[in-house]
Amino acid sequence: MQGNEIAALINRVGIGDRIAFTSLYQATSPRLFAICLKILRDRTEAEEALQEIYIKIWQRAKTFAVSAGTPATWLATIARNHAIDTIRARKPLTEDIDDAYDLADDTIRSPEQQVVLADEGRRIDDCMNELETAHAKAVRRAYVEGLSYLELADELRVPLNTVRTWLRRSLLKLRECMQR
Numbered sequence: 721m722q723g724n725e726i727a728a729l730i731n732r733v734g735i736g737d738r739i740a741f742t743s744l745y746q747a748t749s750p751r752l753f754a755i756c757l758k759i760l761r762d763r764t765e766a767e768e769a770l771q772e773i774y775i776k777i778w779q780r781a782k783t784f785a786v787s788a789g790t791p792a793t794w795l796a797t798i799a800r801n802h803a804i805d806t807i808r809a810r811k812p813l814t815e816d817i818d819d820a821y822d823l824a825d826d827t828i829r830s831p832e833q834q835v836v837l838a839d840e841g842r843r844i845d846d847c848m849n850e851l852e853t854a855h856a857k858a859v860r861r862a863y864v865e866g867l868s869y870l871e872l873a874d875e876l877r878v879p880l881n882t883v884r885t886w887l888r889r890s891l892l893k894l895r896e897c898m899q900r
Contacts, residue, residue: 721747726791727784734782745774751792752799759803766803773802847897855890862887 726747732740752773756766776798784794848856858876861867869887873880 723790723792726795727786730777730781730784730791730794733778734784741774741778744777748792748795749774752795755796755799756803759800760806765806769803769806770799773799776802843898844894847894850897851890851893855886858883858886859890859894 726744729740729744729747733744749770753766753770756769756773757763760766760769777795780798784791848859851859854876858872861872861875862869867875869880869883873883876883878886
């Protein structure tokens, strides 16, 4: 079915035409189901999502405008957004406290991991020392202390774009240094 035929069906659905809705479902449901299945990765959940998507399409069909985009894109956007909302609405599975008791503590590092981290820390410090003092300070304030570019520009009394340039060039130099 062509895009203009689907657009006509959506417009007829917008005025409450149930036969057009059935035709629209038959023409577009395989594609929308595939979108749901790809995002949700669960057939049952994708089937439920598809039903809810077509309820939304029924309710929103009167807002569809051909000038805003293709009908396939409009339908796919509704499906994609609904599938993402479904994922966001999932509640994390709760675990029984007794099951969690036997889990290893991942925050405790082995001696080998501690040596590797210390060595990498020294390498970062050495690379930071290769930067100009103002640039190194800007990198620390932005990426360690969390200051925004605007806050840095005010603090260092330089234009915002200068701060951005300093940070970008400094990060490139740091990457180059760390790869040596």
